[in-house]
Every structure is written in C-alpha cells, then in structure tokens.
Amino acid sequence: MPADRPEALPAARRRHRLAGGHPGLLAPGAATDPYRLRLYRVLRTDYPLGYDPGLGAWLLSRYADVALALTDRRFTGYPHDGSPRGRAPMPLGLCRGSVVCTPLPGGGVPGPGTASFVERTAYVLARRIAGRGGADLVGEFCRWLPAGAAGLSYPDVNAPPRRGAGGCAGPTALREKALASFLANMLDAPDLLAAARSGPGAGALLGRSWAETLRRDPPVQIVLRRTRAEVAVSGGTLPAGAPVACLVGAAGRDPARFGAPDRFDPLRADADALITGPAGCPAALLGRLEAEQGLRALLTAMPGIRWADGFRPVAGGFLTRGPRALLVRAS
Template identity: 40%
Template sequence: MRDEFPLIRHQPTDSYIVSRYEDVARAFKDPVFTTDNYDWQLEPVHGRTILQMSGREHAVRRALVAPAFRGTALQESFLPVIERNARQLVEGFGNSGRVDLVARFATRFPVNVVVDMLGLDQRDYDRFHRWYTAIIGFLGNLAQDPEVAEAGLRTREEFAAYLLPIIRERRAHPGGDLLSTLCAAEVDGTAMSDEDVKAFCSLLLTAGGETTDKAISSLFHNLLRHPDQLAAVREDRSLIARAFAETLRYTPPVHMIMRQVSEDVEIAGGTVPAGSTVTCLIGAAGRDERRYADPDTFDIFRSDLSATTAFSAAADHLSFALGRHFCVGALLAKAEVEVGVGLLLDALPDARLPEGFTARETGIFTRGLEELPVEFTPVG
C-alpha cells in the first residue's frame, strides 16, 4: 500500500486511507484535517471531549487539564500513586513461577492508576475495568455487533450516574486529587462544567488506559524476544524510555486514527473531497522505509528515533499524534511505563517466554497481545 497505493478509497469504512509516514504526519498537523469525526466516533460513549474541540475552545480546555499531567504536579502528586499500584500488582504474582503479564498486570495497572489519581474508591477497580473494556469494545466495533454497541452505550449512562454526584461533592469539598483539580481549574474566567469533567475522566480512563496497557505488554514482549536489548535495559534503566519509544513505532497500541477534512485536500497523489473521513494507519507509517532504516527490526538504539522528544509534540513517531491534538497524557504514560517496567524487571530477574509460545495480537483500531505468559524463578 505504501509503495503502490498511498491513497485508497475504502468503501467498508467510508474513508480514504493513508499509510506513508509523511502523509499521516501531515494529517495530524495540518488544521484542514479536523477531529469532527469524533462526533460520531467518540461522543456516543464519552460525551463531548477535548478531542472534538478546535480553536480557542480547544486551547482553553487543554490549558485547563494539561498542567496536571506534567512537571511538578505529575512528579509529586501522581508518581507515588503509580509506584504503589505497580508494586501491589507485582506483589500479587506470588511464587507460582509463571504469570500472564497481560491479565495480571498490563490491563489492570493503568486503570487502577486512573481510579486512584481521581481519588475514587479502590473497591471500584473491577467496575472501572468493566467500563474500560466495554468502551474499548465499542470503539473497535467495526462489525457493528449490537451487543457490543449496547454495552458501550450503557457504560456512558452508568459512568455518568456514578461520577456526576462525586463531581458535585468535590466542588463543594475539594481534596488533593485530580478530580478536585479538574473541578477547580480556571483559565481566563473559563472553568469546566460537570459534563466536561465527566467526559474528560471517561476519555482518560480509556485513552490513557488503552495506550499504556498494550504498550507495557508489547514492550516487555519485544525485550524478551531480543535478549541483548533486554540485558542492556536491565543494566541501564534510563533505556526504558528508548524501549518505549521504539515500541510505539514498532508495535504501536493504536494502529488507526481518523480525521475529517474541512476542504478538498491534495495528498498522496490524489484528492480527498471536503467532508471526507481520512483513516491514518499509524502501524504502517511506523514501518515506512522512507522514514526509518530497517523498519521491521526492533532496535532501541536506532539513530532515527529520538527518545528525548518522543513524549512531546516534537515526537518523531506517531502513536501520540502530533500538533495541537498531541496526547496530553504522554508524560503520564511515560511515567507509568518507566515505573511499571522497572518493577517488572526487578521482580522477574530471569523472565523468559515459555518454550513454544507464539504471541498473538488482536485488534484493529487498537492492537495488542492477547496474553503474555512469562516464566520466572520464584524468590525464596
């Protein structure tokens, strides 16, 4: 596709598909590629989120939420939450000598972190995990399975019934948690409504959870398949960030992101008519030999991917998008991955894949391992 058909009119998704790095990067940065498609793609389960906004409305909403996910706020408020949750899950592995890192760690860790960051009841971990699973299922339901669709729509109602009373309570009695911070945030006289806060928390649960969930298991699997790089990361934990950046390029958690063009656009040798949806293939763009040397090889030391800028809007991978809609939670994801993978390396010093194990990835919009069984020698 990248070589012969860089622009495809795809009838089943009623969209135009681009797969080259330069075209996907342009779709993320050029304002003519809007996020109007999120009105039908995300709003049914989340409500109206920051991703659907543009211009000053988007800039103000982003300014309201962004400070909580960077710098001092991230380090002082949320790093202890991240470390505590990762440690609790790792301690739960026991001494069986085998653990599925997808079921027992990756799918639980980021969701539990979000619940704790928001200052919600830890007894609701399982409820949030169920909501998270239902929303992810809805977003990837290209086959339009009615039961999957119904579960996603029902989750929006359940989540609102749960969270809106808590939001009102936090406005009256704020604490030191993220939910209180979002309720109190104000920029140029603008604050977030209860519905704004609820929609952002719903988005945080799924967007933050899904990316980190699949990235951790994929990263660990990539390292296990490349023992020399695993040994290097064990020796120098600062390389976890490089391994994360390379995983986002090589096996990205999000394989497709859609945009909608506001006018006729010339791209990839063709024309996309105004109002059309453009499907950007992140997974294909990350393997584009026009951009990366030896792109089908996992290499944390590659010179054409910078770990320094990988978690900013200047990133040279595409998993967090680019431009004005660059993922506001990128630094949170980086902190979760660095802490989580670091503790896994400590807890599983001789981690190895079971003999004969073949990894299986599933998913279309988002994609990751179904399971990741790891064998280890129990301590003590």
C-alpha cells in the same frame, strides 16, 4: 458539495478506489495481522490514496501523508470536532482521534503522588506473579497497572477493573495495550532487559524503548480525520469534506521515513516525536511512567523473568492492537 464516496467524484479521482481484488482494511485476516499479510506495505506502495468502501473513508498509509493529516489545519477531527489540531497533534500511540487531549501546563510530568502510586502498585502486582512462578502479564499486570494510575481500586485482582474518568488519561484500555506491547518487545530482547536492569543510562533506555514501541506497535492503528478543504497527498487529491483514515500502524513502519522499520531498535537515529505526541499529554506521560515502573518492578520481583516454554506473543486488533496474552515464568 462535499463528496464522501468515489461515485460522486470526477473520474480522475475514482481510480484511487480500492475495488475488487485490491486490499481493504475489512478484508479477511486484515485485522488479525496487517503486518504479516503485508497489507500496509501494499497500501503504501501501490495505493497511497485509496477509498475503502467497507470503512467508508479514504486511506492514508505513508508517513508523510499521515503526518500531514494530523498536523495540517486543512484537516479536522472526525466526525464533528471543529477544532483543527495545528502543530500539536494527538499522540499517535495513546489517544483516539475523538478524545480531547489537554496537555499538562508547561509539558509537566505526573506528580510525585502519582509516580509513587504507580511504583507501589507495580511492585504489588509483580510480587503476586512471582509468588506463583508465572502468569499472563496481559490479564494480571497490564490490565491492572493503568487502572491504578487512573485512581481505581483493586477489590479482586481476578475481576475486571472499573474504568476511569474523562480526558485522554481516563480510559485505560489503550495504555493496557501499549504496556503489553512494550513488555513483549523488551522480553524479546534479553540484552535490552539486562541493560534496563542496572546498566548506565537505564532510564534513558527505557524512555527510548517506550517511544520505539509506540512507533513499531502503536495501540491505536487508525485515527479518523475529515478534510476542511482540498488537500494534495501522495497519489492524488482529497476533496473537501472527505472522511480520512490515517493508518498509524502503516505510517510507523514506512521505509521512506524509518530505516529497518520492522525492527525494534530503541537506539535508532531516526526516531520521531510525532509518534509519541505533544509534550505534556497526560496519556503519554502516564503510559511511559507505567512502562518504566512496571518493567522495573517485574525485573526486581523476577530477575530471571522469561517467556513460558514454547510461548510466542500474538497481537490482534483492527482499530486498536496489542498482544492477546503474555505468558511468562519467574525463572
């Protein structure tokens, strides 16, 4: 019988349950900032396998275990996806576990029409912001650029965009959060901004900065899976049929896998392709295109772009996460 709750498991497995006093994902403040509260760190160190009664799932927080759950055929989608992921996992950064990802043939790239439209939209939005001397990039740039790539119209830049069609590239909310996190990381690093503006290898630097953002600040924090059979992981054994919450945010900052994991370092030597997902994923390809063209447009329209006086970005979110606001000045 599949056992979803620890009361139905042998006593040897019940010890992994997160009980009173132990950290849980629904604890007060956890959704506000699990990094600053050190929740992810405590889970990785002391409770690599724990049952969260509030979430109703077993938690995996170490990189090796999350990678296993996303690639091993003993795990499947949750709650009813019967197709194992195999060795081409969903992008940790941009797809929820329940969204079907259909890679473009041959790991292709967005067509020239898409790239041109993204570039044109990015420059229109950037010039509007520059004309006012400053803005909130989340509400006036990050929301609208992914919407444009999804084939949406812009009747009023101050009105919420309409959502797009199906497929992993259709929903835009995750790409909005990823773009906001990318811009926040770049604005925090003036040397990187200078190199991205005109330095040699600027394109490669932007690509690495995008991938590093998905590792350090993934918009998707949790991917749900279910075991198809018993699976040994750090801290114990998952039973067959058990719901599993893969803590992507914790895995991306696992010091056992990444050196100085809290630091934003696009040039790190231990980058991992699992973070960005399979080649050809439309959401990942569009997200990177929006990030590169978006930053170039902002730097062209506002060469002296910087944070508004006294502003520091604050991220939030439980299942998905990103900066709530990005207040900038044109100079």
